[in-house]
Amino acid sequence: MPEILDRARAQVLADGAGLDEAGILAVLRLADEDLPELLQLAHDVRMKWCGPEVEVEGIVSLKTGGCPEDCHFCSQSGLFTSPVRSVWLDIPSLVEAARQTAATGASEFCIVAAVRGPDARLMAQMREGVKAIREAVDIQVAASLGMLTQEQVDELVAMGVHRYNHNLETCRSFFPNVVTTHSWEERWGTLTMVRESGMEVCCGGILGLGESVEQRAEFAAQLAELDPHEVPLNFLNPRPGTPLGDRPVVEGKDALRAIAAFRLAMPRTILRYAGGREITLGDLGTRDGLLGGINAVIVGNYLTTLGRPATADLELLQELKMPVKALSATL
């Protein structure tokens, strides 16, 4: 057995202490033949420190496209020749999306906007939208609105937003290759304010942006330092018209190694399947990831692309005997 797996078994599984950057890198460098054992260990860690429940979430774009930032993976940047046009979702449609999400058994509904940070119009839409959802639908509301001021953090708390997503996207050393219109440190600043406000911190990123294996390990270690409540793990889905539109998708075994490595770095976090899993892993890989460290899923469609039908994921969870985390368990 590779030494790193022995070490992870003693340190992470037994004691709940995540691997450091060197350990994560050793995991990411494991041979294909060691992958089944690695996934089993990551699954054991998840079951011991998180339990069998899977947190289910739906997401929706409140404001799509026309973003002034240049995140090179994103079809919603107004700086690229992407076919995605700017559009706003009206409040009745937002509430209906929350209702459909709740009907799947999901406990989380995340409202997302393609912006650098919210302006007065977006905050007004959020006030109205969150209020309408809380009055009509039994579901926790999360938000992802870019970089925030302290006043906006306070206002989101007052609205009843319980979790805030702001992805670091990639490690600090690679970030300038992906985004030039703002810095990794600016994102970290927003995350610090969110944590101090009492909202749960949701922070993850995208694998396959061109980062090296070493940088993938760096990213996992930086996330572990942040210690977010939830880490959404995306795999690049190359979008037409973006600077990363011609990049290859992450190879399935590399994706599974990364899932397990992130779990061994953060044994207690909610590690969520997010965008790109369909093209990176397919149906079989989706199952392997759920048996290799993942304990949360985004069901249904994403912001500008489509996902598997929610029923396909829910049937898989039932088959794997992984109960959907009930709303009452999240309160």
Added chain:
Amino acid sequence: MFCDRCGRSAAEGDHSACAAARELEPPRFCPDCRRRMKVQVVPAGWTATCVEHGVRRS
């Protein structure tokens, strides 16, 4: 008629890659006039609106 993914003529070139991609993407171009549509994706579906040819739904 136009490919609703890439916006090029549906009769010219190979659009098999577009068709495959469309299984996990909503349409972006109106197949009647190739205008870019306003597309709203929600968890259980999508709508795509052409200013000239109206709304399409999943």
